[in-house]
Amino acid sequence: MVAIRNEIDKVADSPASVLITGPSGSGKDVAAQLLHQKSRRAGAPYIALNCAAVAADLLESEMFGHEAGAFTGATRARTGRFEAAHTGTLFLDEVGDMPLAMQAKLLRALETRVVERVGGMIPITVEVRLISATSVDLLAAIDRGLFRSDLLYRLDVIRIEMPPLADRPQDIPLLVEHFCLTAGAPPIRFEKAAMALLMDHPWAGNVRELKNFVERTRAHHPGEVITRDALPRLLRPTGASVVGGSVVGGSATRVTETMNDVLGGTLPPMTLPQLDPGHGVDLRQLIADLEQAYIRAALSACGGTIAGSARLLGLQRTTLIEKMRRLHITPSA
Numbered sequence: 653m654v655a656i657r658n659e660i661d662k663v664a665d666s667p668a669s670v671l672i673t674g675p676s677g678s679g680k681d682v683a684a685q686l687l688h689q690k691s692r693r694a695g696a697p698y699i700a701l702n703c704a705a706v707a708a709d710l711l712e713s714e715m716f717g718h719e720a721g722a723f724t725g726a727t728r729a730r731t732g733r734f735e736a737a738h739t740g741t742l743f744l745d746e747v748g749d750m751p752l753a754m755q756a757k758l759l760r761a762l763e764t765r766v767v768e769r770v771g772g773m774i775p776i777t778v779e780v781r782l783i784s785a786t787s788v789d790l791l792a793a794i795d796r797g798l799f800r801s802d803l804l805y806r807l808d809v810i811r812i813e814m815p816p817l818a819d820r821p822q823d824i825p826l827l828v829e830h831f832c833l834t835a836g837a838p839p840i841r842f843e844k845a846a847m848a849l850l851m852d853h854p855w856a857g858n859v860r861e862l863k864n865f866v867e868r869t870r871a872h873h874p875g876e877v878i879t880r881d882a883l884p885r886l887l888r889p890t891g892a893s894v895v896g897g898s899v900v901g902g903s904a905t906r907v908t909e910t911m912n913d914v915l916g917g918t919l920p921p922m923t924l925p926q927l928d929p930g931h932g933v934d935l936r937q938l939i940a941d942l943e944q945a946y947i948r949a950a951l952s953a954c955g956g957t958i959a960g961s962a963r964l965l966g967l968q969r970t971t972l973i974e975k976m977r978r979l980h981i982t983p984s985a
């Protein structure tokens with residue numbers, strides 16, 4: 653993190669676009685905010701937009717705004733994120749999830765520094781510093797025809813790479829100490845041997861998983877010193893993801909056999925963690941993993957066709973496409 657902070661100090665004031673890469677939970681959002689705070693733009697707006705969280709047909713109006721009556725439901729005119737970020741920083745998270753049509757519009761806006769609201773005729777000049785982030789490999793996305801190479805060159809003028817937490821174990825004690833002391837349940841402390849074990853853990857969900865782990869431990873053991881012996885109960889062997897991993901905890905319930913009976917044996921091994929007072933579950937992650945496993949299985953069972961898979965899953969085609977975009981699933985995968 654020291655190397656990354658130094659890099660951020662060096663480039664904070666440059667007007668050039670920055671692309672932050674790294675796996676989910678590695679701190680891309682944190683790095684983007686730091687870039688803004690350290691820049692001369694710190695007093696100007698910092699506007700963030702998660703491209704994966706907005707439905708494809710609403711993305712244009714989110715980015716560029718719309719005039720009243722531009723489409724059904726647009727009762728009032730609305731400022732887009734580009735305009736809102738004028739003189740400041742616009743952070744586009746999960747930029748790899750942007751549909752191709754929108755990528756063309758973003759490229760034009762970056763080249764001309766002019767935007768037009770949906771349904772509007774008046775060109776609006778904007779001056780923003782663009783930071784984008786991705787957890788997917790954009791070169792691979794270009795190869796698959798899902799991302800424009802000309803846009804990548806525009807976005808990737810300065811690159812900041814956030815390494816997975818497992819590649820920088822020396823950061824773990826500092827992060828743990830930070831999360832032990834921030835607001836919440838009474839602070840805890842990890843004895844030396846326990847910290848050594850934490851430094852060896854794979855942390856598949858990166859800093860986000862470490863933060864959740866410390867918060868969970870504080871909730872269960874407020875004010876205590878955590879020993880190495882207490883960790884196996886608190887740590888999840890496969891990190892944030894249970895799909896494709898092994899059994900979570902000793903008393904997990906196997907569910908994939910039943911799913912495979914239904915879907916013809918296409919699901920990866922998956923288990924449901926046991927819920928007990930000493931061991932919580934990350935419900936949102938669990939549901940996302942389940943959703944992903946079923947979508948992949950349905951696509952595989954239907955030879956990659958969206959319509960067939962949507963039918964099998966009882967979803968609208970557009971809903972399935974939206975979910976696939978959010979979960980980074982391609983039909984061939």
Ligand SMILES: Nc1ncnc2c1ncn2[C@@H]1O[C@H](COP(=O)(O)OP(=O)(O)OP(=O)(O)O)[C@@H](O)[C@H]1O
Pocket residue numbers: 653674675676677678679680681682683745787827830859860863
């Ligand atoms: N260096 C750090 N110091 C303190 N907290 C951190 C640090 N890095 C990450 N975090 C915390 O970890 C969590 C995940 O970080 P962040 O949202 O920046 O990751 P991300 O790479 O943007 O994830 P995603 O790709 O899923 O959006 C956040 O709660 C953030 O506050």
